[in-house]
Amino acid sequence: QVQLVESGGGVVQPGRSLRLSCAASGFTFSSYGMHWVRQAPGKGLEWVAVIWYDGSNKYYADSVKGRFTISRDNSKNTLYLQMNSLRAEDTAVYYCAREGGGPYEAENWFDPWGQGTLVTVSS
Amino acid sequence: SYVLTQPPSVSVAPGQTARITCGGNNIGSKSVHWYQQKPGQAPVLVVYDDSDRPSGIPERFSGSNSGNTATLTISRVEAGDEADYYCQVWDSSSDHPDVVFGGGTKLTVL
Numbered sequence: 001q002v003q004l005v006e007s008g009g010g011v012v013q014p015g016r017s018l019r020l021s022c023a024a025s026g027f028t029f030s031s032y033g034m035h036w037v038r039q040a041p042g043k044g045l046e047w048v049a050v051i052w053y054d055g056s057n058k059y060y061a062d063s064v065k066g067r068f069t070i071s072r073d074n075s076k077n078t079l080y081l082q083m084n085s086l087r088a089e090d091t092a093v094y095y096c097a098r099e100g101g102g103p104y105e106a107e108n109w110f111d112p113w114g115q116g117t118l119v120t121v122s123s
Numbered sequence: 124s125y126v127l128t129q130p131p132s133v134s135v136a137p138g139q140t141a142r143i144t145c146g147g148n149n150i151g152s153k154s155v156h157w158y159q160q161k162p163g164q165a166p167v168l169v170v171y172d173d174s175d176r177p178s179g180i181p182e183r184f185s186g187s188n189s190g191n192t193a194t195l196t197i198s199r200v201e202a203g204d205e206a207d208y209y210c211q212v213w214d215s216s217s218d219h220p221d222v223v224f225g226g227g228t229k230l231t232v233l
Contacts, residue, residue: 035222037166045158045166045209047222059219062124095165100156107213107220109156111177113165 002026002112004096009117012086022079022096022114030054030074033099033106036081037113038092048094049081053104064090086121093118125214127225134231141197143228145210148191153212155193157186160227161206169208170195197230205232 008020022034036048049060049070058070069082079096093116100109128146135141145155155173158166168177170186173193183198197204210225 037224044207044227045160045211045224047224050220050222059221061221100168100171107215108154109168109171109211110158110166111168111171113167115165 002098004098004112004114006094006096006114006117009094009119011120011122013123014087014121016086017082017084018086018119020081020083020094020096020117020119022081024077024079024098027098028103029072029077031103034070034072034079035097035099035110036068036070036079037095037097037110038090038119039095039116040089040092043092046092050099051079052106053099057106083119086119088121091119091121124221125212125216125223127210127212127223129208129210129225129228131226132229132231134233135197135200136233137200137202139200141200141204141230143195143197143208143230145193145195145225146191147193147212147223150191150193150212151189153188153214155186155188156211157184157195158209158211159204159206160209166209200230200232202232205230 003025005023035050051070067085071080095116097110097113100111157170160166173188174186214221
């Protein structure tokens, strides 16, 4: 079955960096766009970034543009989120999610989602 | 930027019908997707493209979208439907596509 497993979360000081990973299985990873979505404690969902199936396009939320970088390694079936210059307001559970619809499609829904990894930015 | 507005909370008795709205400027021209999130769990897609249901989602879940309001309707509400619900669209009004989520609605089953 389709599975997404995030890792790499933890406690980090403000201004430092962290890299999240999302291991995908159960589908042809290289054929699907992938997203990062975050959720601050007790808050709603906030989209972070998307990368097209082939890495040709990447888009970011204004709140992370210039600090976060989304990437993928299709040979390893893995999605990444490099987070630099972290701030307290970046504290959240970070989910990876697959682009919905068929292979090579874009701008659809998110399905499925991983279980999330918690990032805490604190001194 | 595009804004989606949801009521913070909706309450309904078991067996009744819950309607959760998602308001946005001319949202009827966009495709709206809905997610259910139970405490401590990841979101789950319950309706996509305004009114389609993924496999495994009960027929009790349905959606509609017209004008400035999209609606998720849950018929014959059960205790297990208690959760937060989020609507989502793509917005291409800026120089790049953007994903927008509504603020979420907490469904309470009385």
